[in-house]
Amino acid sequence: MFEALKAKAEAVASRRIEDLFDDNRAEAFSVSVGDMLFDYSKTNIDAETLDMLIGQLEAAKVAERREAMFTGEAINVTEGRAVLHTALRNLDGGAVEVDGQDVMPEVLETLQRMEDFSEAVRTGSFAGQGGKITDVVNIGIGGSDLGPAMGALALRPYHDGPRCHFVSNVDPADIQDVLQACDPATTLVIVASKTFTTAETMANARTAKAWMGETVSDPAAQFAALSSAVDKTSDFGIDPSRVFGFADWVGGRYSMWGPIGLSLMIAIGGDAFRAFLRGGQAMDRHFRQAEWHENMPALLALVGLWHNQVLGHATRAVLPYDNRLARLPAYLQQLEMESNGKRVSMDGKPLPYDSGPVVWGEPGTNGQHAFYQLIHQGTRVIPCEFLVAAQGHEEGLEHQHRMLVANCLAQSEALMKGRDMDVARGLMEKKGLTGDELERQASHRVFEGNRPSTTLAYPKLTPEVFGMIVALYEHRVFVEGAILGINSYDQWGVELGKELATALQPMVDGEQSAAGKDGSTAQLVDFLRKQGV
Ligand code: F6P
Secondary structure (H helix, E strand, O other), X not given: OOHHHHHHHHHXXXXXXXXXXXXXXXXXXXXXXXXXXXXXOOXXXXXXXXXHHHHHHHHOOHHHHHXXXXXXXXXXXXXXXXXXXXXXXXXXXXXXXXXXXXXXXXXXXXXXXHHHHHHHHHHOOOEEOOEEOOEEEEEOOHHHOXXXXXXXXXXXXXXXXXXXXXXXXXXXXXXXXXXXXXXXXXXXXXXXXXXXXXXXHHHHHHHHHHHHHOOOOOHHHHEEEEEOOHHHHHHOOOOHHHXXXXXXXXXXXXXXXXXXXXXXXXXXXXXXXXXXXXXHHHHHHHHHHOOHHHOHHHHHHHHHHHHHHHOOOOEXXXXXXXXXXOOHHHHHHHHHHXXXXXXXXXXXXXXXXXXXXXXXXXXXXXXXXXXXXXXXXXXXXXXXXXXXXXXXXXXXXXXXXXXXXXXXXXXXXXXXXXXXXXXXXXXXHHOOOOHHHHHHHHHHOOEOOOOOEEEEEEOOXXXXXXXXXXXXXXXXXHHHHHHHOOOXXXXXXXXXXXXXXXXXXXXXXXXXXXXXXXXXXXHHHHHHHHOOO
């Protein structure tokens, strides 16, 4: 598959991206949604390639699949579920039916309950046994952690509620470091788990309950639960009035729009949370209505397909020049790699092409002083995805924000243009070098350039813009998955490790011999036992 695209890629491999620019290219290879601009002109995609890529959308019937998703068909075929996180932000949209039943009344009722509880926590009408809630600890992992944790940092300028902390790792260091900074009498613990069975989350929840029980008489009274297994929450002792449920058609990594976003809502308030939802809804409407040539999530996906499956670049770097998006790469690692890291297509047959790429990144400018060396001069091409806001929130420091913007633009320019040997020689000549030494030094200063990047630019990281960004990436994953014929909504690949961890536990605990394990695992168990695990 993708043969014609691969042939095209080969045919244009030697040309330089910068040479593609004429008066129209920047505009023609950019797309806007509201005030948000996605510029993919610094890639080797030309008009013919774009048409060929769009042909992939048509061949894979992505428009039909998109409608199937928005209208509640069970597109998650291996679990027999609809995929309807879009309903969670369908604030003023129409009915959304699953199995003939409109889900919107329940979605909106839960949102209202979340808002009532969040307001009660923020105003103090819901209090801890020692007074007004000062700290909220969200205990969850994966999709029950990454979204709200990313959001709480992204929207820090809007944070006017109690302090929010996020505990995810079963490593006791994580919970210990958080709890020791909190007062149990004024802390609200939110146990966030779609299944309410995830081993790490339940272990941390029990630890938090015991910690709180040392100080207050009724620890469970300061617990809330977010789950689609509401029956299990009462076994943990959490009163149903503080349990916020959601349906199984909300995938864990798509769940921050509903109850899993409660900690974020408590931090920023119901109005700002609704603005975040409105941003997501605006992106949904755009994705559903815009022509493919103007469709931002589709184009983002097609650029990804071109770089990964066609050109064979195995990773992509997500580089937010927006420090408060520091957790976006981690969030996208789950969103993209758990969704599209699959070995078989929908029909169970091995994929005849690469699955989704490795996603990684760090905010700029920090990354520039760390791994950009390899991005600029390493032997592998790493497509880069920059994000940048026109404005920050920091009054009086606008000059620093402008430095940030200049750095972002400089990086994509440097990646594209590079610096050739003649220029490098000139630089060395100016330093007074000659002969072999000049040649040697100059070659270290050559940047091949011609490295692709995209830039997503927006006015300011407001709740609404943040919602648009998250929904943009969600739909990108959908489009890439649809073209690859993957079920983006299951995650069987995480199961084996969980099963083996359960089986290994008695060996690590010293209750069972590890002799039957492979030599390496048995040796490691033995070593760690001897070292006092
Ligand atoms: O193990 C992977 C996973 O199932 C993710 O898909 C999910 O986001 C995470 O674990 C947490 O699951 P839960 O919300 O059920 O605790």
